[in-house]
């Protein structure tokens with residue numbers, strides 16, 4: 061600290077010496093580099109004659125003065141104080157020298173804001189200083205706080221300029237770009253009544269806290285004490301801010317506050333915090349070894365961000381540290397308090413990662429982590445771009461919906477990476493108790509805080525991206541209070557004051573960015589829905605899965621298993637077989653599991669693989685010998701000495717996985733209930749459905765269970781929901797009237813008791829889109845005609861003969877492609893939905909859009925259709 065030197069300069073000014081340049085030189089010689097620090101110096105309040113605010117004055121009373129703008133990268137300073145500033149911009153320095161020489165030694169000094177994207181509460185000079193010297197004109201102007209100090213140059217030596225602050229001012233406009241010159245308006249404090257009890261009481265408290273702080277800093281006490289008693293309220297507030305040692309943003313807030321009462325309050329808070337911090341080291345000296353060690357550990361943790369810890373938390377820390385001192389080191393109370401302090405001091409108070417809004421970088425990251433999903437990525441880029449304009453991404457909650465394994469979590473992780481936020485996920489589906497969110501009350505040693513606090517401790521920053529995984533699982537199986545606890549987390553009104561039961565004081569979660577995922581949107585509790593922006597991910601067709609497995613899943617699994625690319629080859633045919641025959645899913649979760657299974661087996665085989673004594677037989681020198689694992693695994697060399705000796709001539713036998721040996725790694729293909737028939741038999745038609753697992757194909761099957769004159773009836777599976785039951789009955793009526801038109805003599809429906817089977821898995825979403833498929837299967841049975849091969853039909857039918865649109869067009873189309881469907885019939889009203897799909901999803905499909913069942917009839921039972929007789 062350069063306070064001794066500072067005091068000398070102050071005395072110089074106070075003693076009325078005019079040759080400040082000379083004095084400054086003495087000062088520098090005596091204090092050396094310390095003058096480079098951003099220390100401020102107490103000047104003579106009366107000498108500069110400013111800031112006589114008590115009781116008078118209007119704001120901005122002197123408009124229009126032009127001054128050079130001097131950026132202050134570290135701390136603002138206050139009227140009545142002196143400050144040496146290093147000026148690194150040669151043009152600005154020359155201009156300052158000229159002003160000084162021409163006896164117009166006035167300048168505007170403005171604190172530099174941190175770089176855009178940096179959290180303003182994370183104050184650090186280096187961040188502010190970074191690149192500031194490259195900025196000119198408007199760019200520089202935008203990086204300066206508008207409110208600054210009107211200062212007089214007292215002397216210049218080299219690139220160091222000594223200033224005394226005269227008063228506050230505000231930039232009104234830019235006059236010159238280089239060096240930056242601005243027009244300013246002078247600011248005066250708002251009028252106030254100096255006899256007011258409240259302001260007097262506050263100033264009294266400021267003085268007393270200031271004295272307490274000074275008692276811990278004897279080097280300042282001597283210089284400052286006289287000013288405490290003699291300063292006006294406004295100057296007292298400024299003095300307090302400086303002595304508190306607060307960082308730039310907090311001091312800037314004091315500088316900008318023209319209401320003297322509010323300024324005193326701000327300063328009081330800063331001083332109290334400074335006081336609390338100063339208590340911690342005192343304690344450490346007084347206690348026993350174990351407690352000292354613990355306290356030292358806690359103190360060390362707080363070291364970096366002391367100033368960012370809220371006052372109420374500091375108070376709790378100090379109280380708990382005092383308690384710790386009173387307990388036996390082996391007592392339960394000691395351990396309880398120790399745990400509590402451990403949590404308290406491990407939280408990232410005021411530590412934020414710098415948010416990055418660069419959309420080009422974000423796009424690169426999203427592409428690096430996730431294949432395809434162009435529309436989803438575009439939405440995310442929009443989200444980031446809006447965040448850039450607003451200065452924050454807070455307040456909007458994205459919710460990714462879609463079946464398992466479509467990459468919802470992976471996208472969330474990429475957003476965190478793109479925004480430069482830490483990532484943490486909380487699966488709410490697995491929560492059983494509100495305490496998992498809100499924490500346990502501190503009643504015993506094993507009590508812990510809730511997930512959110514655990515998250516902050518784990519990630520080490522106060523602004524992570526937290527993925528709430530499975531919001532659709534809330535509500536149904538959970539107690540109402542757990543659901544509302546999660547809701548409070550997401551609510552910007554509530555989460556700034558989130559109270560974890562373990563701490564019992566508010567923790568600010570307002571800087572956390574929440575993103576949610578859900579499998580089924582319809583199951584998301586309503587209270588959540590209206591806060592969210594839904595982005596759905598439908599699933600992947602085979603060629604997309606091929607890219608994902610080749611470029612992402614295989615690569616990451618191979619790396620995780622420590623296998624080199626040259627040691628293994630999984631052929632395209634094997635991967636395609638895996639996709640088509642083993643993994644009938646919308647996402648790639650099963651595929652990932654199968655790839656892991658394959659690679660674990662490969663790792664074992666490579667581990668068992670012997671070492672060849674012969675030189676590698678390869679086309680090119682150094683190339684690995686490629687041989688099928690079946691042949692090679694017979695070699696079993698176990699002698700480790702021999703292995704070491706033969707390292708130099710080691711032959712890597714590449715494991716090749718093809719269709720022929722795929723089953724050795726993943727077993728036989730699984731039964732695919734979505735594709736049972738190559739050609740559906742009479743009475744069976746294929747429909748398209750949507751379930752929580754994504755789109756799927758399903759077979760609707762009509763069977764005759766009884767025959768006889770006048771026996772016409774329809775029986776349905778018991779598990780069918782009301783909507784589907786209604787659809788089936790309507791389908792029976794429509795099919796009967798259709799048959800009468802097509803084959804008037806056919807009395808099949810009148811004389812047959814039928815059973816209409818709908819697969820259980822398709823009935824979970826009780827909806828009417830299978831209506832047209834039901835009619836078709838009934839007609840197929842009645843006319844003994846096969847339905848066109850590889851045809852899937854979806855559409856709701858009304859009694860009036862209209863075909864109504866259905867939902868989940870993308871999901872259903874993907875499911876159709878996955879199950880070898882060649883022709884799809886969609887309602888005409890869904891044409892637009894289909895047209896909007898990506899080309900690779902629509903590829904190779906013959907799609908018909910209809911608004912009348914006759915059109916379906918013609919496609920399904922066209923002239924070339926075989927009869928099933």
Ligand SMILES: Nc1ncnc2c1ncn2[C@@H]1O[C@H](COP(=O)(O)OP(=O)(O)OP(=O)(O)O)[C@@H](O)[C@H]1O
Pocket residue numbers: 429430431432433462463464465466467468469470471577579608612613647648649652
């Ligand atoms: N488009 C994609 N590109 C690359 N990898 C993907 C893609 N989609 C999914 N994956 C990968 O598939 C795996 C499963 O994805 P993820 O866990 O993100 O799915 P999810 O939709 O969140 O599933 P769940 O609902 O079961 O939680 C991850 O390894 C993920 O990286």
